[in-house]
Amino acid sequence: MKQTCLLKDCSKILLTEEEIKVRVKELGEQITKDYQGKEPVMVCILKGASVFFVDLLRSINLPVRMEFMAVSSYGNSTDTSGVVRILKDLDHSVYGKDVIIVEDIVDTGLTLSYIKREMLGRGATSLAIAALLDKPERRKKPLEVDYKGFTIPNEFVVGYGLDYQERYRNMRDIGVLKEELYSK
Numbered sequence: 001m002k003q004t005c006l007l008k009d010c011s012k013i014l015l016t017e018e019e020i021k022v023r024v025k026e027l028g029e030q031i032t033k034d035y036q037g038k039e040p041v042m043v044c045i046l047k048g049a050s051v052f053f054v055d056l057l058r059s060i061n062l063p064v065r066m067e068f069m070a071v072s073s074y075g076n077s078t079d080t081s082g083v084v085r086i087l088k089d090l091d092h093s094v095y096g097k098d099v100i101i102v103e104d105i106v107d108t109g110l111t112l113s114y115i116k117r118e119m120l121g122r123g124a125t126s127l128a129i130a131a132l133l134d135k136p137e138r139r140k141k142p143l144e145v146d147y148k149g150f151t152i153p154n155e156f157v158v159g160y161g162l163d164y165q166e167r168y169r170n171m172r173d174i175g176v177l178k179e180e181l182y183s184k
């Protein structure tokens with residue numbers, strides 16, 4: 001299905017649906033290998049990671065648990081400030097659990113650094129980060145991504161869960177949003 005209505009707002013397609021599918025499957029296979037005999041708790045950071053989360057989970061051949069967390073970081077719509085607030089917390093404790101945080105994109109690294117600290121503070125046995133995209137050029141806090149989909153340049157992208165003002169999350173490809181749409 002060609003999503004012309006959404007794609008017209010992108011200057012280019014960065015990753016196609018097919019490329020994403022192949023990579024997500026590889027990440028799921030790697031997690032399956034690394035967590036043999038374990039039952040990791042997979043934490044989806046809403047809303048951006050939701051599409052990646054369900055695809056990744058279904059690529060994992062292990063009993064996993066699903067948890068959801070929503071956070072907001074203060075700042076304008078294309079930039080984060082590093083001040084993170086939990087809007088929706090996990091349903092169950094992660095004490096003594098192997099936790100994998102699933103995020104859409106690591107930009108400055110401020111959001112994930114905060115969440116990582118928070119999970120370790122709650123007594124998680126181990127903690128890993130799975131992020132579909134990484135924009136290393138923008139990093140403000142050093143952060144290791146254990147399961148990384150793609151490294152991308154410093155451009156604002158939408159699709160496959162990623163939004164601009166809540167739009168484009170349902171785009172199947174990932175595209176670079178036309179600058180004139182957010183630079184005004």
Ligand code: IMP
Pocket residue numbers: 048073080103104105106107108109110111112155156157158162163164
């Ligand atoms: P960080 O704290 O700067 O690493 O921010 C990460 C969050 O910023 C992500 O979870 C996204 O919600 C948002 N974000 C960063 N870059 C982009 C982008 O290119 N498109 C859409 N959202 C983005």
